[in-house]
Amino acid sequence: MNKFLDEDFLLYSKTAQRLYHEYAKGMPIIDYHCHLPPDQIANDHQFENITQAWLYGDHYKWRAMRTNGVNESYITGNRTDREKFEKWAETVPYTLRNPLYHWTHLELQRYFGITELLNKNTAADVYEAASAQMQTPQYSVRSLLRKMNVRVVCTTDDPIDSLEHHKKLAGDDFDVKILPAFRPDKAMNVDDVSAFNQYLGQLESVTDISIHKFDDYLYALKQRHDYFAANGCSVSDHGLEQLYADDYTEAEIKTIFNKARCGMVLTHAENCQFKSAMLHQFAVWDWERGWVQQYHLGALRNNNTRLLRQLGPDTGLDSIGDFPQGKALSRFLDKLDNKDQLTKTILYNLNPADNELFAAMIGNFNDGSVPGKMQFGSGWWFLDQKDGMTKQINALSNMGLLSRFVGMLTDSRSFLSFPRHEYFRRVLCNILGSEMESGELPNDLELVGSMVQDICYNNAANYFNWQEAGTTVPAAAAS
Template sequence: MKPFLDEDFLLHNKTAVKLYHEFAKSMPVIDYHCHLSPQQIADNVTFKNLTQIWLYGDHYKWRAMRINGVNEKHCTGSASDKDKFLQWAATVPYTLRNPLYHWTHLELKRYFGISEILNEHTAEQIYTQCTALLQQPDYSVKNLLRKMNVYTICTTDDPVDSLEYHQKLKGDGFEIPVLPAFRPDNVMNVTDPEKFNSYLKKLEAITSISISSFDDFLYALQNRHDFFASMGCSVSDHGLEEICAEEFTGSEIDSIFHKVHSGKHLNEVEQRKFKSAMLVHFAEWDWEKGWIQQYHLGALRNNNTRMLNTIGPDTGWDSIGDFQQGKNLSKFLGKLDNDDRLTKTIVYNLNPADNELMATMVGNFNDGSVAGKIQFGAAWWFLDQKDGMVKQMNALSNMGLLSRFVGMLTDSRSFLSYPRHEYFRRILCNLLGEEIEHGELPNDIPWIGKVLQDICFYNAKNYFNW
């Protein structure tokens, strides 16, 4: 029986062990999509206790705690930090076979050198030990990033964000580039006219541009797109249920904008036409600047209206959706390709039923101009676990080129999430090692080791030009 979480964790054959330890393990980390706070990095924050760095904002853990019968006051509520941690520790044993169980113990081991299993009996000692370590300079945010061999970080930023902390990081000369990504989801959210017009006021304020027409709106947004580029941004990102690709005319969009700007509700067709127009404009701007565009598709968000109204979004009430992705994605990418305005693109799906759809769809628009120009992105969110990663990589392997894959990202708000890259690398090495030992791949360790290093690091480095 193998011990839990030993040096060969998830590596079930000798070839996998060799591939991981000799090729994958030491590769730097490119985190090309995350939700880390640039302010906390710029201020080089040290956290007061383990709860603050580990549980604040972590809806994965909150969901598990709620399922385990933990009251909301111990998740997002008024309980003390220590009491919140004790409730999480008591939940951990019940997360067996959930990726949280592996992530939790990997993070304790890699950051704090703790090999004990976290449960209600070890909670006090672990909380005290980790909290004491977090007070030391070696555990400041910047040093945590250094500790995890992070090469580049790309945060997620709204067009009206000032990017002042990115500017501060550049001025301070922090050796790990922390770059912004342009995430205009709020720009396209025209479901609620009051919220949309409130957002327009923020856009007017940050650009000093008065917005009374759709052309004004585009001008202000392009101003922000240009500003992001001046700050080193070369990536956009969209979190969508599905791609909208409705036919529209310029006069229709002018009229739709006037309607929502005057405070009137749009019908569903008008909303879809507006979103379709905005997606095309953003994609064309990305192409003009040579940016990489990312589309995270398939999340059904904010399902629990009561809790959304009580504690807000991004608190753990989302799920996989069953949207029809294929036809509109094909139409959207096809329009850009026909106009010769399709930039490098990464598409992520949240419904595993769409794996083969996505793997084949990206192949339709890889035109040979760039290796892996259109990418089937890493297993995302609810699929960010062993089974989900293997299924994504199998679909990509069967219908595309795994060797050109840009690999893993954290998609996390936590500075303790970087062992997820290790998790991914171990799973990948085991997958390839198993096939080598079964004679399904040649025993060419130098070549397959190179492919591994490409997937772990070099493909992303070259793809993003970082």
């Protein structure tokens, strides 16, 4: 009997199976960090075929195809959608033991009911069957979200974004909350002063504020922060190599800003001081609003300059970095906490060597004001697979309270990625079920099952104050 991706996939004990099927499986999804395009949700976009929904923008698949010797024309180039799909199908058998093999077949099963293994021989049939479904109203992007029982999606949006699509969604009778997240990375990036000044020009345009000095800049950014809040935003996000927490004075930052505004290249010390000042200011604004702030730390981006020139950023040219994290992270959080200005915070690491560092760090700044105020975020990017999830769960369990964890997210650009939540839930239930059977945890399904449901959904609903997105689902309803 073929057990691959059967109903007990990744569930290696009877107790794990009960935990998943009776407690985890029926829980709704809150996806509090992703890169789904809000315009496609607002317009209820209909994809023409599975390639458009599955391969456009998915640099996980792109990296695998390049590794398999596929020419770039079949990846990001001008080949037809069918040809690109066929090259992906030829690559899939070579992804055995990579999470892409699991995700690919989970998505084919969950969205399309296709149980065939994808390969060169099945490519044509799978393409036709899936694409035919993609063209029906039941597979519009809004329907895809409903199909996976998604209650909340939090997109990733630059401060200069008009949020026009979020406004449209807020006025529609759509039963999934689509909320913006404030991502001000470009607003503090002075590595390239020319790009920084171009960004300031865009900020001037959307705020109708002339930016000549640093105070003008803060005023314009604060307007955008307020604007996001007025349009349903309660989450910020930062993608950084590491946090910046250098000492600086207000006079120094004003001088540095003036220098950058004049197009002068900054020294390394000035660059770090400016980023430190901006990060702190954003964090204070988040605290004033009661937002949740997220920090994704540790990516070494754009490593391949030849392909970067050809393809641009976010095309699969990034990797895990080995940046020192602890000292600056401590200084940054302590400066905020010392003035009681530290809001709810989620920290994500990309280097697995930092698991215990991050898990231990959050305990320094939990203050009893909010359950799980400081969060060690789920396995992210290169770590959102079985081994990475397991290690993150174990580090958090050993040094904090797993029971207060806000759970999984997709961090994806694809509307077909939501089985990643199922994948995480199966891994979680397998860990807990195995320990229940070994006697490491009580053999109490109600006790452990309640924790599973909290991690799957309830903790996030409470943490982000999105309880209106749905109520706690009791075990009976989840079975």
